[in-house]
Amino acid sequence: MWLEILTLDTGKTYLDHAGSQLPAKTLINSFAADLNSHLYGNPHSASTPSHLAGERVDEIREQTLKFFNASSEDFELIFVANATAAVRLVTECIQDYVASLPKPMLSKKPTFSFSYHRECHNSLVGIREVANSHLCVDDEDVEQWLSSGASKKRMANNGVHLFAYPGQSNFNGRRLPLQWPNRIREAGMQDTYTLVDAAALATTTPLNLDAMQPDFLAVSFYKIFGFPDLGGLIVRKASTARIIAARRYFGGGTVDVVAAQRGSGSGRGQTPGWHVKRAALSAQLEGGTLPFHNIVALGHALRTHHDLYGADPMAAISRRTSALAAAAYARMMAARHRGGAPVFAVYKDNRAVYGDPATQGATLAFNVLRADGTAVGFKDVERAADRKGIFVRSGGHCNPGGVTSYLGWTPRDLREMYVRMGHACEDMVQLYLGRPTGVVRASLGACSTMKDIDALLDFVREEYVDKAPAAPAEMSLRQIVVEMESRTLDDADGTGEGSTATDRSKRVMMTLRTGKSHSWLENLLDIVNVRKVWNTGVLLI
Numbered sequence: 001m002w003l004e005i006l007t008l009d010t011g012k013t014y015l016d017h018a019g020s021q022l023p024a025k026t027l028i029n030s031f032a033a034d035l036n037s038h039l040y041g042n043p044h045s046a047s048t049p050s051h052l053a054g055e056r057v058d059e060i061r062e063q064t065l066k067f068f069n070a071s072s073e074d075f076e077l078i079f080v081a082n083a084t085a086a087v088r089l090v091t092e093c094i095q096d097y098v099a100s101l102p103k104p105m106l107s108k109k110p111t112f113s114f115s116y117h118r119e120c121h122n123s124l125v126g127i128r129e130v131a132n133s134h135l136c137v138d139d140e141d142v143e144q145w146l147s148s149g150a151s152k153k154r155m156a157n158n159g160v161h162l163f164a165y166p167g168q169s170n171f172n173g174r175r176l177p178l179q180w181p182n183r184i185r186e187a188g189m190q191d192t193y194t195l196v197d198a199a200a201l202a203t204t205t206p207l208n209l210d211a212m213q214p215d216f217l218a219v220s221f222y223k224i225f226g227f228p229d230l231g232g233l234i235v236r237k238a239s240t241a242r243i244i245a246a247r248r249y250f251g252g253g254t255v256d257v258v259a260a261q262r263g264s265g266s267g268r269g270q271t272p273g274w275h276v277k278r279a280a281l282s283a284q285l286e287g288g289t290l291p292f293h294n295i296v297a298l299g300h301a302l303r304t305h306h307d308l309y310g311a312d313p314m315a316a317i318s319r320r321t322s323a324l325a326a327a328a329y330a331r332m333m334a335a336r337h338r339g340g341a342p343v344f345a346v347y348k349d350n351r352a353v354y355g356d357p358a359t360q361g362a363t364l365a366f367n368v369l370r371a372d373g374t375a376v377g378f379k380d381v382e383r384a385a386d387r388k389g390i391f392v393r394s395g396g397h398c399n400p401g402g403v404t405s406y407l408g409w410t411p412r413d414l415r416e417m418y419v420r421m422g423h424a425c426e427d428m429v430q431l432y433l434g435r436p437t438g439v440v441r442a443s444l445g446a447c448s449t450m451k452d453i454d455a456l457l458d459f460v461r462e463e464y465v466d467k468a469p470a471a472p473a474e475m476s477l478r479q480i481v482v483e484m485e486s487r488t489l490d491d492a493d494g495t496g497e498g499s500t501a502t503d504r505s506k507r508v509m510m511t512l513r514t515g516k517s518h519s520w521l522e523n524l525l526d527i528v529n530v531r532k533v534w535n536t537g538v539l540l541i
Contacts, residue, residue, distance in 0.1 A: 013390040013455040017445025018170060018200055018363055023226030024447075027304040031227075031297045040296060042289055044253050053292045060299040061282070067302055067314075068202075068219075070209035070234060076281045078233040079290055083199040084123040086218035086233035089285060090162075090195055091127050097246035098159050110159035117142070117165035117176065118401035124164045124197055125400065131162075136401070139176070139351075146183050160243070161192045167201030171402025173325070173363025173443070174349040175201065181214040185239075193239065199223055203445060204321045204362050206314035215239045225301035228294035235281060244281050251287025254278060309446065321362035321444045326355035328364055328442070328453045335457070337371040337466050344460075345369055347406040347439060362444035365406070367436045368464050376464060377430035378438045388459050395428055395438045407436060 014022060041049030043057055061077050070077075080086045094112055101110040114131035116124050118138050128134035137145070142165075163184065168175045181194040193215040198207060203223045217234045235244065250258075258275040266272060277284050305313040335343035345367045352360040368376040382394035396403045403409055417423035417432055428438055442456060 011389055013452050015442040015444070015448075015452060015456060016391055016393045017203060017448065018173075018223070018441065018443035019393055020222050021203060021224055021226035021445050022447055023301075024304050024308060026307065027225065027227060027297075027301055030304065031300045034296060034300065035293070040292060043292055044289060053296070056299065057290060057292055057295050060295050060302070063299065063302050064232065065234070068207045068209050068234065069211070074237060075209055075234050076237055078235065078282045078285045079295060080231045080233055082222075082229075082231035083197060083218040083220045084231075086216075086231055087123050087127065087164075087195065087197070089233055090216045090218075091130060092249070093240075093243050093247045093285075094160050094162060094193075095130060096248045097243045100246045101159065107158075112159055113161045115161070115163045118405060119166055119169040119171065119174065119176065119399065120164060120401060121166060121170050121197060121199070122398040122400065124166070124195070127162070127164065132159075142180060146180070146187060158191060161189075162195055163192060164195040164197065166197040166199075167207075168198075168205075168361045168363075169349075169399065169402060170200040170363075171397050171399040171439075171441075172347050172349070172365035172406065173200070173361035174352045175205075175357070175359050175361055178212050181212055185213060193243070200361065200363075202314075203443075204314075205318045205357055206312070209234060221298055221301065225298075225305060227301060228291075228297035230291060230294045230298060233285075237281060241281060244284055245277065247284070249287075250275060250277065250284075253289070254284050254287050305446075313446075317446045318357050321446070321448060322355055322357045322360075324444050324448055324450065324453060325360070325362040325364065327450070328444075328457075329354040331453070331457055332364065332366060335461070335465070339371055341371050341373060342369055343465055345375070347402075362448070364442045365402075365439040366442070367439055368460055370464065371466055374434065375431060375436045378436055378440045379428065379430050381440050381460075384463055385456070385459055390455055390459055392456070393441045393443070396425065397439075397441060398425065403438070407439070409435075409437065 038052065039049040040053040040056070041047050043050055043054040061079075062072055065072050065075055065077055078086070078089070080089060098110050098112045103109050111132040112130070114127050114134040115137055116128065116134070118136050142163075163180075165176055165180070167178060178196075181196065184192055184194055195216040195218070196212070196214040197218050199218060199220045200223070201207070202219050207217075209217065213236060214234075215236050219232045219234070221228060221230045221232065254277060256276045256278055258273070260273050261271075264271045264273045309316045329346060329348075332344040332346050333342075337343060347365045348354070348360070354360050367378055368381050370376060378394040382392055385392055400411075400414070403414070404411065413432075414423070417429055417437065421429045421432070423429040423432070423437065430437060444452070
């Protein structure tokens, strides 16, 4: 039943639900039927089609808040492109608010201080670049901070402190405490606000914002429903109204009246322009024409979720995916080569327990190990799986804290890899000194089944268990550079067990003849890097 009602090709295994959910066929069909039978116009107009669109937007805004158990009296939903757009909007509002605060006499200028959990996605980490000060923290730091109550001493005009963290790590699915926003509020910490990234969390678990009470919460609806491509920022009215009102930029539809005429300006003797913002917080921030067709589609997504998964769809999805993830984890940990060596290295926080939705989501971050304990390149695993119709995701997942925390790399290591090897998010060096720099991520979703897990584990068993590492038919010069660098450092004890110059020369010449993914310019640049590593003349061509 699950596969028949969802847009999934027969014989394909989709395990990237953390990236995007699969849309149900009934969702697509009902949305198409709606557009074929109703005329929706720009909500900023007064025509009948526009009035219909405006009514639908208001209805769906209310329905969405109910879906997240957020009272419309206490919370407001702002539609945005995605979770990253929501985070950026919060940042702009806080910047303008801090800039608007008066400087107290005999006191420092108000500042924007920012703390972020080490498991944050890059979209949250990036806030630090516009804050006056920033600090990366872990669970222990947060608990110590909450227990000490040091922030209670903050002065009213001392600026703003924003604490951001993910409800669920997009790296490995570890779930963080949802009580933190309420505890911060109960501790009476002045001018401290919470921003919760719920993009990963909301995919497979119900949210209760009335209980959580975050100041700001970001979501991506396509990660929950698969369609539409739309995001949301949910704000707590009582605590955020003054911050939102301080935002300086305004766009079409966000103001009640604007004065602008030739000659008006901010200079001496000029008549200043003026404007009055609209009262609703959502109206103040939703500049320009809303993506009203996408919002109409969101209404169908909400209804379809209830039709498919019951009266409490997210609770049902949470139970199902949690059980599936627990079964997958147990089987991965039990998988062995003939000699007893593990097949998988699964990266899990010690506080997380698969099968417990409060601490762990339906995501598995892992690397495949050979019988001798060496890791298979995570991109190689993804490509091999893709050829078998199994779709996973590999890399660092825009989560630098996850890479350092679970893979053991330091910021200094990452800088060295970038400078010496060209290691970058979109072009990662898979192994450095024999160690993986990223992971394979398999994430489950609403329509996942045990067959998906079987397909993944069968693929790994057939492809890698008790198989000797095969020499690739083609090697990029970057791979050769990494291999040479690794062998150079491994041979620092003078044992001479690294490859010979002749072997290295053959590899480089082979790549020059057969490599298809690198341009000649890139080849030449990599040859320079190879020479720097080995300082030999064997690479002259």
